[in-house]
Structures are given as C-alpha cells and as structure tokens.
Amino acid sequence: MAMRRGWVVLGATAFGLAGLLAFDQHQFGTPFALYDAKATKQHFKPKGGFGGASGATTTPPAPATTDQAAPATTDQIAPATTAQAPPTTQQQAAPSTQRALGDAVGNPYGTVQVRVTVKGTNLANVVAVNMPYSDPTSQSITDQVAPVLAQQAISAQSAQISGVSGATYTSDAYRQSLQSALNKLNFGK
Amino acid sequence: MMIHVEEAMGTVFSFHLESGALAPPEAAAALTAACTLLHEVDQTFSTWIADSPINQIRRAELAVGDAPSDVATVLDLCQAAGRLSGGSFDAWGLPGGVDPTGLVKGWAIESAIGLLVDAGFENGMLNGGGDIQVFGTPQRIGIRSPDRADLLACVVDVTDAIATSGVYERGLHIIDPTTGEPAERVLSATVVGPDLWLADALATGLFVEGLPGLQRIAAIDGYSALVIDLEGNLRPSPNFPIIPLEPDQT
Numbered sequence: 208m209a210m211r212r213g214w215v216v217l218g219a220t221a222f223g224l225a226g227l228l229a230f231d232q233h234q235f236g237t238p239f240a241l242y243d244a245k246a247t248k249q250h251f252k253p254k255g256g257f258g259g260a261s262g263a264t265t266t267p268p269a270p271a272t273t274d275q276a277a278p279a280t281t282d283q284i285a286p287a288t289t290a291q292a293p294p295t296t297q298q299q300a301a302p303s304t305q306r307a308l309g310d311a312v313g314n315p316y317g318t319v320q321v322r323v324t325v326k327g328t329n330l331a332n333v334v335a336v337n338m339p340y341s342d343p344t345s346q347s348i349t350d351q352v353a354p355v356l357a358q359q360a361i362s363a364q365s366a367q368i369s370g371v372s373g374a375t376y377t378s379d380a381y382r383q384s385l386q387s388a389l390n391k392l393n394f395g396k
Numbered sequence: 397m398m399i400h401v402e403e404a405m406g407t408v409f410s411f412h413l414e415s416g417a418l419a420p421p422e423a424a425a426a427l428t429a430a431c432t433l434l435h436e437v438d439q440t441f442s443t444w445i446a447d448s449p450i451n452q453i454r455r456a457e458l459a460v461g462d463a464p465s466d467v468a469t470v471l472d473l474c475q476a477a478g479r480l481s482g483g484s485f486d487a488w489g490l491p492g493g494v495d496p497t498g499l500v501k502g503w504a505i506e507s508a509i510g511l512l513v514d515a516g517f518e519n520g521m522l523n524g525g526g527d528i529q530v531f532g533t534p535q536r537i538g539i540r541s542p543d544r545a546d547l548l549a550c551v552v553d554v555t556d557a558i559a560t561s562g563v564y565e566r567g568l569h570i571i572d573p574t575t576g577e578p579a580e581r582v583l584s585a586t587v588v589g590p591d592l593w594l595a596d597a598l599a600t601g602l603f604v605e606g607l608p609g610l611q612r613i614a615a616i617d618g619y620s621a622l623v624i625d626l627e628g629n630l631r632p633s634p635n636f637p638i639i640p641l642e643p644d645q646t
Contacts, residue, residue, distance in 0.1 A: 368551055369412060372560040372586060373526040373540025381408035384545055386523055390399050390410050 400427055404434040405501060406444065407525030414532070416518035426515030430508040430522075437504040440464050443495060454493030470496050470503055477597035482612050485601030489573025498570075502559055502596025505529045527559040527599075529592045536639060540564075542583035542624050549584075549624055553637040557592035561585050561603035572604045581606030582623040588637060589619035607631055 371386045381387055400411040411430070415423040440463075441450045449467055452458035460468050474487035474496050487496045505522050509529045512520065519532030528537055534555040538548035542564050552558060561570060562584035572579040585602035587595040594616075602609040602621055613621040614633035622632040632638060 367536055368538040368548070369535045370410070370521055370523050370528050370530075370537045370554075371526065371540050371548070372523075372528055372537050372552070372558045373562060373564075373584065381525070384526075384540070386410055386526075387408075390401060 398423065398427075400431075402431045402434065404431070405438045405442070405504070405524070407501075409434060409505070409525075410523040411512075411520065412523075413512065413517050413520035416516065418516040418518075422515060423517070426512055426517065429515075430511050433508050433511060434504055434524075437466070437500065437507070440466055441470065441496060441500045443497060450494070450496070454495070456493075470500055473503060473593050474499055474597070477594055477601075480594065480612075480616055481598055481601035482605070482609070483573075483601075484605040484609060485597045486573040490571055490576070498561075498600035499593055499597040501525065502527050502529075502557070502591075503593035506557070506592045527557075527592060527596050528554065529557050530554050531556075539586055539622070540584075542628070550622075550630060551639045552586075552588060552622075553639050554588060556588075556590045557595045558586065558588045559592060559595040559599040561599040563603075570600060570603050574604075579604040579606075580626075582625050583628065584624045585609075586622045587613055587619060588621070589616070595619070 369389065371384060371389070373384075398411070398413040398415060400413075402409045402411070409431075411427065413423070413427070418426075439445065440448060442448045443451060443454070445451065449458060449463040453460060453463060453467065460471060471487070471494065474485075474494070477485050477499055478487065485498060487494050487499065501524050505524045505527060506529050509520075509522055509531055512522075513531055517531075521528055521530040521535055526540065528535075530537075534553055536551055537554045537558050538551050539558075539560060540562075541547040541549045542562055545564075563570060563578070563580075564584070570579050571577065582603060585599050585606075587599040587602060589595045589598075598613055598616075598619065598621070602613060602623060607623055607625065610621050610623065610631065610633045613619050614635055620633045620636040622630060622636050622638075625631055
C-alpha cells in the first residue's frame, strides 16, 4: 500500500505535478511523460497568494512521445507506520518523504527518466536519473535540458523574485500580472 | 525600496529603486525625468501616433536627419541588432516602412535607468511590460509561464537586462519577416545580457526563429537565451543563468 499512498500524495501537490507528469489518475503506476504537451502545466507558484489572474490561454496540444514506457517503481523512505490520513483527505497526509522513480520515456533525442521526491504534500525535488548521451547532438540537448527538469519543479516558496519577465503589452495584462502583485506587496527588497 | 508605476508606450513600467544617500527631492526629480524620457520616446517612436516622427519617416514625409537625433541613434542600433540576430530581427522587414518597435522599448528603459544611475540611485530595476533592466545588486527575475499569467516557468539571476517575447496576450502577433505570417515556432523567447536594447531585439528575433537561434545568441559576448517550445519545455542555451535547484525546507 506504500505505493498507493505515494501516488495519492503526488496527486496532492500544489504544483500541478499531476498535469506535469501526466499520469493516469485511475491507474496508479501508469507511465508519465516528460515531453508531453501537458508539461506546460509544470510551474512555480511564487510565494504569497496571488489569486485572480485569469489570463490563461490554451496552447495547441502537441503529440506526446511515450514510446518506451516501462513500469514505475516507488520506494517509501519514512516509516509507513506513522499516522497517515486516509488517501481521500489529501491535505492531511502526515509529513513523510517518499520518492518515486518515473518510467523511462522516449523522445526524439533518447530516453529520459526522473526521480520525484515528495515531503508530505510538497514536491521537494525532481532529478533526472537517466538522460540520453548517445551522440554529440544528444549530449548538447541534454546539457541544455537536464538542469531544467530539476529546476522547473522546485517549490515555489523559494522563488523570492523581485520581477517578472514576460511580454505584457497591455495595461490589462499588467493588472493581471505577477509584477503587479509584487508591486502591491512592496516586494523585492 | 521606492516603487513607482507609470503607464507609457501602451504598457506599464514598474520602477523598483533604492535611493541610498540620495535626498528625497532629488530622487523624486530623477524619477520624474525618467518618466518624462519614456513619454518622449513614445511621442517620437510610436507607430500608433499618426504624426509621430517615426510615422512621418515611414510615409517618407521626413528625413531621418531632420528628425530628433534619437531616431538616427535607434535606427543604427536596429541595424546592429539585425546583423547580430542573423536577420531574424529586421526593423525594415515588413511593408509600411521602418519599425523599430521591437527594440525601442528596451532602449528607452536602458536610457531611463541611465538617468537614475547618474542621479545617484544605487540599486534597482525598471520593468517595462516584462522587459527589465537591473542595476546595482543582481535580481532574481521570474520568467512568466506562457499559458498562465500568475505562474512562472523558471527563475533567472539577472545582473543587467532580460527581455521576453511571446504572443500570449490577446490579439497581438510577432510577424516573421521572412514569411509575413505570424511566427509560431515557440511559445516564448527570453534573452539575458548586458544591454536591454539588444536583448529586446534579440528576443523578438529568437521568437521568430525558434530553437536554432539559441546558439547564435549564446555566441554573442555576455548574452544567453531560453525558448519555451511548443510543448512547454524549457530550452536554455548552456550559459543561461537559471537559478539552480534549492531543496524545499517545508
């Protein structure tokens, strides 16, 4: 049952991990795809509650490349005997550290595999454990992509930014922007 | 920390400034001068103002030599940026005459920061519609997610300038000068480097060109770049200053 709890906690993370890893919620252990179109759901949420931004626009779905999927494995690090909330009340899961090794996922440059670490309901770390190094082109692509896989899924609490770069052409867009929220909070000192 | 928000050039500029030993009246006067500069640049270069000097030049009613001297300066920078971008930024590439829009906001921000530094401000940044010039202490700058205005795609260590081009706001496009059609190779393109006028222009060109433009920008001394591809993956050049992973303490 450790495996089952692990996936429930993963599903409870506040960082869109479910979308990012694109696993099937109806079947624990289903392969997830790093190079899936849903990877755009993988984000930081900066500190503070900047709600109300509604400028979401959908992007055209791109085909996922999941042709080399293998079964996922999960190891639980913390003792499994501590009081755990029932799987259905996700917010009350007792703090524990769990790691899940993702399935190997094929993409045009090779095979990628990641290990996800979850503490309580927080996504603590994502590390690429298997990256393509088959030829110079893949080496180059890997050098560019590997640190990003780890960077993207880090907890937003540590973002502590003072500004946001991104095309904000209109006043309306500014009012919905994180920069606007940062200005109101007098943030960035 | 002194924060000021100024609407100009069809967007919003956010000043974050530390005045240090600067007296409040002097700080306020310098800030006013910086805002005045932004509005003057808009009056000169806006293609939305019918009789702006740039529109008169586009209609061949005015020679560059007879326009405010900033025009010649900016058009020279446009030529330099065109060369450095391999032609993907081209202020002369579209029908209707010269259009420095993809560079002039970055140049204006850099000029405004110059006034503030000269006046004695010690640290700060100016964010004009997502194009940012930092001075003094380096800043942590988030790059906006292409599909959510309230989320970040990553966080970057910026010592000087960062510019991002994207099409996620309503109804606006960046036209590929080689085809005349809206560019749609990537979701957004970011350039980091010493000068915002160039970062701004290169980001526009990189958005048009997509992934192949990364290497060219990384080869320019002091510059690096990132694109977010159509699948939402981050594709940085190897020298792009993404702030590395920090363990979650919660």
